[in-house]
Amino acid sequence: MNVTLRRLIRLAWPIRNWMLLAALLGSCTIISGIGLLTTSAYLISMAALHPSVAALNVAIVGVRFFGIARGGFRYLERLVSHRATFRLLARLRVWFYSALEPLIPAHLLEQQGGQQSELRSGDLLRRAVSDIDTLQNFYTRVLAPPLVALVIGVLMWIFFGCFGIVFGLIFIVFYVIAAIGVPWLAQLLGRRVSREIVSTQAELESQLVDSVQGIADLIAFGQEERQAQYIQTLNGKLRRLQMTSAYVSGMQGGLSNLLMNLTAWTMLLVAIPYVHQGSLNGIFLAVLVLGALASFEGVMTLPAAFQQLGGSLEAARRLFEVVDAKPAVSNPAAPSPTPINQEVRVEHLSFRYAPGEPEVLRDVSFTVPQGRCLMVVGPSGSGKSTLAHLLLRFWDYQQGKISVGGFPLQNYQQDDLYQQVSVVEQDTHLFNTSIRENILIARKGASEEELITAARQAQLHDFVMSLPDGYDTRVGEQGLRLSGGERQRVAIARAFLKDAPILVLDEPTINLDAITERAILDAIKALRQRRTTIMVTHRLVEMEMANEILVLQRGQIVERGSHTSLLKEKGLYRRMWQQQHGSANTPIQA
Incomplete structure (x- = not known):
């Protein structure tokens, strides 16, 4: 048969x-x-x-x-x-x-x-x-x-x-x-x-x-x-x-x-x-x-x-x-441990998407203490988004170790891990329903007052109240009735409402104009307070908010330090800064 x-x-x-x-x-x-x-x-x-x-x-x-x-x-x-x-x-x-x-x-x-x-x-x-x-x-x-x-x-x-x-x-x-x-x-x-x-x-x-x-x-x-x-x-x-x-x-x-x-x-x-x-x-x-x-x-x-x-x-x-396809990750048999803090530690991390393919990340190590902010920058294709996805455990890495709250990432059930992490991605998906429902995805049982507070913190409330239907306004297929900046504010409002202790931001201001970008960054600065934050970006704006900056190139850390110290080193970071701020025209190799 x-x-x-x-x-x-x-x-x-x-x-x-x-x-x-x-x-x-x-x-x-x-x-x-x-x-x-x-x-x-x-x-x-x-x-x-x-x-x-x-x-x-x-x-x-x-x-x-x-x-x-x-x-x-x-x-x-x-x-x-x-x-x-x-x-x-x-x-x-x-x-x-x-x-x-x-x-x-x-x-x-x-x-x-x-x-x-x-x-x-x-x-x-x-x-x-x-x-x-x-x-x-x-x-x-x-x-x-x-x-x-x-x-x-x-x-x-x-x-x-x-x-x-x-x-x-x-x-x-x-x-x-x-x-x-x-x-x-x-x-x-x-x-x-x-x-x-x-x-x-x-x-x-x-x-x-x-x-x-x-x-x-x-x-x-x-x-x-x-x-x-x-x-x-x-x-x-x-x-x-x-x-x-x-x-x-x-x-x-x-x-x-x-x-x-x-x-x-x-x-x-x-x-x-x-x-x-x-x-x-x-x-x-x-x-x-x-x-x-x-x-x-x-x-x-x-x-x-x-x-x-x-x-x-x-x-x-x-x-x-x-x-029948085998999941890229699987939940452990034991219950998730209780985090002792909100520190994120990466040690000698290496990763490739499939056997035989080149490594996307090679020997990456860093620590983000509780409540601190780390920015990961670098040219396109340097492995920034891959690093963010590994932190969210979309894939399992081949070498090295990632710890969250003092325990290896693999020790957490995925649902428990996501309770600890809020994510704002470059392509925010909005469902074809109301603004209210799209924000409440972060926490279904939230009250109206909590919803409005999160929207205010994301600088979204005034815009929503200017709409005829307010929070009941439908956003359309994939949120196309909203602008890119408004969609990002909805994502940030979700993160405020979820109120997770760890925050991961993957290119949150990509494809936004300068004015909208500044408003989104202001909301992010408020969001990162008291949270362990990892922000992946190639836009070198408001870099002073980071306690440490990692510069990736071809999957490796080539520079690290504060914004001021990296500008003094005259390396890749400084060349990227000069290019984006109109001070140099030297091309950058990924």
């Missing part, structure tokens, strides 16, 4: 009782349909002989019972199977998100066939929503229906065998071909197509998301026509695949109907001589034919289900591909 198929079945194990109940109700539905047709055939055949009404009473009651029962059982079967499946799909979404969360951001690059390919936001969305929805077909159409087909096949084989061994043999031969042969053929012809449909849809959705997010750049560089053409190509490929799938569906539907009618005709042709010989009552002739037709309802859905099996397995493979 396919490994992916086995894993899908294991995922469905918690709802096995529901699936068995759905299969039982589905069997009762088809049995009621068979009973309705066969009883009706018997009633009409008997009525043609003009017997007394009393002789027809049982058949009349049977028709009424089976007619009502079929509708009731069908309703219950749909209710049970879909409720169980939707519950399972809801659990699968939580399961997938829980597995995805530890992988970000370290595993936004994953290995596929020995090559790295980026998991784009559109592709992740496709996996989290559409691929899981695709599994609905597997759980509702692949698991329970074969059980229903098996139950109906056995019961009807016994039923027809009661009229003669030859009738049971005719039925079981055609039924097995329809139940196994046609689905196998449909799965064989549709496996590749259904898998390609899933992968093509995933690529199309990823391209659409990328196009929407980057529409301004596409228009600015005149590439919108090229992108539209590529999307049209993908759309055409998807349309051709769907047409091929439709042809396969038509073929399997035709074969199933052909087998059903061949069964009925064969039953009729074989039964007629028996009636002439008197070994079979002619009343049961229509019963055999209509019973054979009705019994095929148990297998009519199987070919379509197995045609889509390839798509379900491809969707599951894409989910397992993410879930």
